[in-house]
Amino acid sequence: MIRLEKRPTHSHVWTWATPLIAVLATMIAGGLMFMLLGKDPFATLRTIFWDPLFGQHASYYRGQLLIKAGPLILIAVGLSFGFRAGIWNIGAEGQYIVGAICGAAVALAFYPAAGWYIFPLMVIAGALGGMAWGLIPGILRVRYGASETLVSLMLVYVAERLVAQMALGAMRNPEGMGMPGSRVISRYPAAANTEIFAGTGMHWGVVAALIAVIVAYVALSRHMFGFNIRLAGQSPRAAAFSGVQPGKLILICTGLSGALAGLAGMFEVAGPAGRISIDFGVGYGFTAIIVAFLGRLHPVGILLAGLLLALTYIGGESAQTAIGLPAAAIQMFQGMLLFFLLAFDVLTNYRLRLARPKAKEVA
């Protein structure tokens, strides 16, 4: 009979060991899944996790890795603030889309002017747009007590309709012969989010993600703000006594995560994605939730987790072309990763005890 016994405090060892165990378990379960799909599990796992890093074309894939990891890390860092405080804004996908729309709007408004100020303005617009979209659930929560989880999610579906409308209507490329989608922003020099060093995949979004990691690390571990956030998450009552205003904290967290998600969307539309299209959202906002948890809501952890999830995207894509692995298999793989992480998390708070039911407890 296995019993769980509550630990007096979190186990630090297990806090960092569980993500590794979860990754291993996911690889085993994923291997079984690939086998069920009729693929060689070892070859598939190697194609996904080894070849992009060390294989023949690794130099190309390593750049792709940064391109995918950038938005994931940027969004996940934002989410981690809210999650730590127990604020469940899970609509980052919508904030990402709206940030992209706002960034693109600035670029398209200035087209074809050239000026150094266009790109910075786009950055500001993207952040503000995402922030505004993120503040809607925050404000509705603070003023009316509406669940920020559900409102932020509904707003994802609204944002998806909105970007489709933009691609078909207001932002449609006038020279696109009626095809949906905006002008290609990444080919408009004043607005393009280009690679800083050619061939590395290092664009401004990746730089922003690294800055976000550093700033978040300092804020969380060396600053009163981070302390308040952790306090609010662990003990709302204690936080109230120490002068934390819950309403203000909710607005800061939802606004901040919205702004970072908006930035990610803006860098994406001006760079890798290139333009506003009907299906602009590809689920980074949701995958970033996995990144945030896998990274233990810690900036450095998020950096590593973002790279790992980016690897599943890159490796998954090459497995699609190389061995015909269905795209959905990777999505399922990512979901499994979160399952295993949550399952093994029990070890951080509880001890497993092999024990017989104690007779003493029967009073």
Place this chain on the structure above:
Amino acid sequence: MDLSAINPVLLIASLMVASTPILLAAIGELVVEKAGVLNLGVEGMMITGAICGFIAAHHSQSVTLGYIGAAAGGAALALVFALLTQFLLSNQVATGLALTLFGLGFASLAGQGYNGIKAPTSYRLDIPVISDLPVIGPILFSHDIMVYVSLLLCLGVWIFLNRTRAGLILRAVGENHDAAHALGYKVVLVRCLAILFGGACAGLGGAYLSLVRVPQWTDGLTAGAGWIALAIVVFASWRPDRLLIGAYLFGGITVLQINLQLARVPVPVSLLAMAPYIVTILALVLISRGRRSSASPAMIGRPFHATQ
């Protein structure tokens, strides 16, 4: 624009069809939340049910087997949630999200090769004479069986929660799990059963989409219906009677929006398609205002561990 093309009788009849998947998923989630568990994975369980039901119905050419498969699929995914949250004490919000992400991936993977195939025809209630009655006939007596099943389920849950001892125990577990445990009720068992019931209902709701409403398999078919079901539980302040009203109001908005599209109202289609989500947000705001969710079961989202 031609508003006269909108036939009110057909509008009400199709409203019932549009509401049924959400009603099914929401009534299951209501029981789960009454037991003190917050399962945010409704969307994932719904889409899993949608594809499991579609595959079962397609291969057996039997809609009944389809629904059974859907309920089993939804419950199977819910079982994962039950294991994680009830035995491994994981965070319910995060686990629910994982359920949705996993379910979407699973459905998309399992649904490969089923895109665009028509679902087998559902059995419709067709009582001679009564179904042909002018207004009442099409509204009340011409639907497929699941519409009536969903209404009966709603009534059944109301009776269960308010008139039976088992329902009382379930509510006790949701209001105060420590007290319920002290009285000797099996908190974890009650919650697991509730979670499985919720999963089966969500599965049925998903299958109604893929077998009747759409009726074929397309990727991402649920399009947020599971989240709307969650919102409707809040809207209904955890009462089955209000849940019915909420689901039908929502179904009404959905159908009206589609009819306005068909009538070529000069509003962009995508903006009309946003309406259900925006109305859901407004409903959440209106219902949450001032009440501070005092109607919600007290233990909602809190893990239970007997040795604490």
